[in-house]
Amino acid sequence: MRLTDYPIQNLKEEPADAEVVSHRLMLRAGLIRRLAGGLYTWLPMGLRVLRKVERIIREEMDRAGALEVSMPVAQPGELWVESGRWDQFGPELLRFKDRHDRDMVLGPTHEEVVTDLARRELKSYRQLPVNFYQVQTKFRDEIRPRFGVMRAREFLMKDAYSFHADEASLDEGYRKMYVAYDRIFTRLGLRFRAVQADPGAIGGTGSQEFHVLADSGEDAIAYSDGSDYAANVEMAEALAPAAPRPAPSQAATRVHTPRVKTIAELAAFLSVPVERTVKAFVVESHDGAPVLLLVRGDHEVNLVKVGKLAGLASPARMATPAAIRAAFGADPGSLGPVGFSGRVIADRTVAAMADFVTGANETDWHLTGVNFGRDCPEPEVADLRNVVAGDPSPDGHGTLGIARGIEVGHIFKLGSKYSEAMGATVLDEQGKSIVMRMGCYGIGVTRVVAAAVEQNNDERGIVWPEPIAPFQVVLVPLNWAKSARVREAAEALYRDLATAGVEVLLDDRDARPGVKFADAELFGIPHRVVIAERGLDAGKLEYRHRRAADNEELPLEGAVDALRARLGVPG
């Protein structure tokens, strides 16, 4: 492509309302434009990237034996009533009525449609297993679409659904998808990690997320340095400390702590390490009664874990300040287990603490030297907290580190949730009707593009991984307008590279060198060739990889072959 044929302007100035680097760079480089909140147009340069991602995904899905289909975006509401999700799904599900006043939805996902397809088409165990996939537009009416195409309302998703006669076949289908995903993200040139995940509301028996590693990622991932254990922090188990609880050595003492708000302030005020403090949270049980949760001052409560505890509201609900005052007679900030008669659950770490500091259940007062079994009853013990770096790995091998990631893929064993509700059955060898097992497997295709930028950029712009760069090579002729020699050399190289099947972008604008260099770097094209009179005199071109700091000389003679040899070589 010639840049003079490309009408899209890139932006020198930062768009005012773009928060994250990928959004800013995608706008600046002219990959996307916003239509309305969470709705984006993909411009030619951006679409080239998107199509490359799609192609790699399709190739690997096909290789794994999945069958591509295309299901409608608009779906009848009655299918959602049948699966039970008409009521379960919140306002994220965009609903509307057609001209006959029938309920319709814009599909946020396609379990209902594909299960309907399966129950009509699949009648025998001999047709199984099968995996249907599509690359298709999804609509989710997010409360707060953010970060450009990272969390848009309309987005492109690869979704796949497998159907099986039994659990063993589901396991096998799931494993195949794991392998396919591993290949996909490897081929995309991204640094990623597969992690154990919370199956959450979708239910089922197993689930793993694929995260692109980036410091700006919204999710935290715990991984072991001594094994291949990796899990979303929501899921990673915090083991009980190895050392037993020490014997009490201090008497419980009331301390006035006025204007002390944070745990850090409390520790400083009392001159104790934060590891000696215990903070208290109040959640609601099934019947709305307050339940006191205790975690160490420097730890964070994990509400996903809390929501799974027996007897507690699920998902977890924090008690209101009014309810807290009624139950404890103190404001949040001065709560503790001493004198509280309700249910108390301590984190495993807290259960092994002695002589700790905690709230006195009187506003602006704390207690020091508190011990379980002496000052208050022994609490229930559970894993309540997020793991932190340095915790032992739950599989017993190594210690955990924490990384940040962007979730770009998720694979689930669904089991029979949808097939049961919608009556998707086949006949087995005995001619008996059995409910099919299902798996589902998603990749956020548009999000992959944003995540790739988020992971690969520098102060000058995007640094595309080679497999998904919009162009492989950019030609930067200097003094294009005046120098016939430069034009001829650039045109020849452009033609020869294109003939050789290289995706090449020619900057044939009458622009100053600085402008061309800056744009080439903003666009993030991996390989750059400068054509200038200076070098032509010596029969040379200048080559530079986007990740490299310095130029290399490239003989004009045989330049096409020399360049082709470099394509695909990581920088």
Added chain:
RNA sequence: CGGGGUGUAGCUCAGCCUGGUAGAGCACUACGUUCGGGACGUAGGAGUCGCAGGUUCAAAUCCUGUCACCCCGACCA
């Protein structure tokens, strides 16, 4: 949904408090100079000041309503 903020040229913003001819930089058009890291000069095109009411001789500016967008929202328990 609650709280905060912003809507003025394609983009980034000033002007609003204190009402009186709608501005700057970038981008765009033409011409000239310039040409290896986001040039410069001259001339130009481009905005119903989000929208609707109201106050006023006069509204981008004050008032009311409305829409859109952005940010924050229970780790201080």
